[in-house]
Amino acid sequence: MPALSHPPVFLDFATAVVAQGKIQAAIDKGSSIPEGWMLDASGSPTTDPTEQRRGGVMLTFGKHKGYCLSFLVEILSGGLTGASCGPLPAYRPDYATVMMAVNIAAFQPLDEFRQLVDEMIAATKASARAPGVEEILVPGEPEWRRREVRLRLGVDIPEPAWQRIVEAGARCGVVVTVWRWANDGPESRENEGGMMSDSLDLGTIKLDLVLDRYGEVDGNQVFCPATQEEWSPGLDLNERGALRVMSNALLINADGQLTLVDTGWGEAIGWGDAQAPQHTHGVLNSLARLGVAAQDIQRVILTHAHGDHVCGNTIQRDGRWVSAFPRAEYVIQRTEAEAARRDEETWRVAFEPLTESRQLRTISGWSEIGPTVACWPTPGHTIGHQSVLIRSSQRQVLFVGDLAVLAKNMERLEWGHSWAWSLDADRTSRREVAEWAIANRSVLIIGHDPERPMVSLERAGEGYRAVPLPRRGITQEG
Ligand SMILES: [Zn+2]
Numbered sequence: 001m002p003a004l005s006h007p008p009v010f011l012d013f014a015t016a017v018v019a020q021g022k023i024q025a026a027i028d029k030g031s032s033i034p035e036g037w038m039l040d041a042s043g044s045p046t047t048d049p050t051e052q053r054r055g056g057v058m059l060t061f062g063k064h065k066g067y068c069l070s071f072l073v074e075i076l077s078g079g080l081t082g083a084s085c086g087p088l089p090a091y092r093p094d095y096a097t098v099m100m101a102v103n104i105a106a107f108q109p110l111d112e113f114r115q116l117v118d119e120m121i122a123a124t125k126a127s128a129r130a131p132g133v134e135e136i137l138v139p140g141e142p143e144w145r146r147r148e149v150r151l152r153l154g155v156d157i158p159e160p161a162w163q164r165i166v167e168a169g170a171r172c173g174v175v176v177t178v179w180r181w182a183n184d185g186p187e188s189r190e191n192e193g194g195m196m197s198d199s200l201d202l203g204t205i206k207l208d209l210v211l212d213r214y215g216e217v218d219g220n221q222v223f224c225p226a227t228q229e230e231w232s233p234g235l236d237l238n239e240r241g242a243l244r245v246m247s248n249a250l251l252i253n254a255d256g257q258l259t260l261v262d263t264g265w266g267e268a269i270g271w272g273d274a275q276a277p278q279h280t281h282g283v284l285n286s287l288a289r290l291g292v293a294a295q296d297i298q299r300v301i302l303t304h305a306h307g308d309h310v311c312g313n314t315i316q317r318d319g320r321w322v323s324a325f326p327r328a329e330y331v332i333q334r335t336e337a338e339a340a341r342r343d344e345e346t347w348r349v350a351f352e353p354l355t356e357s358r359q360l361r362t363i364s365g366w367s368e369i370g371p372t373v374a375c376w377p378t379p380g381h382t383i384g385h386q387s388v389l390i391r392s393s394q395r396q397v398l399f400v401g402d403l404a405v406l407a408k409n410m411e412r413l414e415w416g417h418s419w420a421w422s423l424d425a426d427r428t429s430r431r432e433v434a435e436w437a438i439a440n441r442s443v444l445i446i447g448h449d450p451e452r453p454m455v456s457l458e459r460a461g462e463g464y465r466a467v468p469l470p471r472r473g474i475t476q477e478g
Contacts, residue, residue: 002113009121015070017058038057040054210290211247213265224420263325264311268312296327297327305351312324313325313330313354329359331363331369335384373390374391381420385403404446406448410430413431413434
């Protein structure tokens with residue numbers, strides 16, 4: 001039912017006490033079901049969901065009224081579609097579906113109807129509440145709210161259901177891209193905790209993306225100066241018209257050392273906070289899931305001094321900001337550190353504690369950081385922006401920081417972030433990196449891109465195409 005200012009009111013339910021999906025979920029989890037959902041083949045109540053496979057039947061809701069409704073729905077869906085009905089021999093257990101729509105304007109002016117729905121919602125929400133009831137919801141409202149959370153954090157899929165999806169894909173020759181969360185429970189699901197299994201195995205070198213959190217950006221900002229018609233094809237916009245992004249650090253395990261590139265938002269304020277007010281240090285949480293503690297990190301390389309990349313440098317202890325990685329040296333371009341000094345809040349939270357503990361090391365220009373890792377200046381997004389090069393005998397990899405917010409920035413090099421310190425320098429750096437990536441068949445890691453965080457580049461006409469790498473446990477051979 002369309003409303004005027006509210007999302008549509010809707011109702012979606014099975015005539016069984018619960019949807020079949022809930023029985024399946026109980027089977028998948030190996031848990032029992034409440035009494036009153038199902039009868040076994042002998043007609044006795046059961047709490048064992050697997051009885052369904054042995055002739056058990058689901059009960060309808062609402063006693064005789066639900067039974068009558070169920071009977072009518074069965075005739076409508078089975079009879080009108082030709083799929084026949086459950087108890088009959090000719091029944092084909094397809095998803096027979098009947099849809100009916102009502103043309104509201106044939107009865108009442110549409111706007112008036114929508115106005116009425118708004119008023120009905122307002123009146124219902126304003127009604128007297130029983131003690132202990134905080135809010136009155138209207139039909140569909142829990143689902144709209146759930147949708148918000150799902151769009152932000154993804155959808156949880158029980159492992160057995162996921163296996164069935166993968167197997168069904170494999171039977172049809174579909175290569176399944178793994179996009180998996182490793183969550184411990186509802187607590188970490190509701191916050192931004194959770195970890196992508198994006199990793200790159202290069203023999204003696206191992207790279208892991210370390211998720212800080214999800215957020216959103218305005219495409220017009222990221223793809224400046226393109227118009228929305230130009231930049232939007234192939235990209236999913238959320239209901240606010242924004243692009244979903246993630247914020248990732250990179251863990252480099254090479255030369256017997258653990259290096260972290262960027263540190264995320266840490267405990268500081270940043271995008272996404274409106275939706276996740278109790279922010280915890282996402283990078284530390286994700287590192288813990290990889291079995292890495294803060295004191296294991298020997299080096300932190302900072303691509304640039306924007307909040308989503310450096311606020312996690314520190315944590316609060318007894319009201320003071322202190323280094324989050326107590327044994328690490330923090331490496332940043334000198335010009336970047338000097339610019340960061342002018343942003344008092346960022347400097348106070350993310351850098352001052354590091355100067356006090358003598359952990360901050362500034363470098364100038366191209367710098368070899370170890371046998372495997374080098375800092376490659378890619379100015380433009382900020383004055384001292386740098387990318388991080390990882391050399392292996394198999395393949396070279398570059399973590400590009402905000403040189404590209406999304407992989408599409410590497411396809412259209414002229415589109416860059418409108419906040420860039422210099423749009424021209426930003427483009428020049430992107431072109432340099434793109435040509436190098438093609439010449440060396442290198443991998444680019446784009447930490448903000450939730451769909452294509454690791455890509456290789458190919459030429460495509462005048463421009464480039466970013467080809468995503470498979471998303472789990474990859475070994476590159478030659
Ligand atoms: Zn960023």
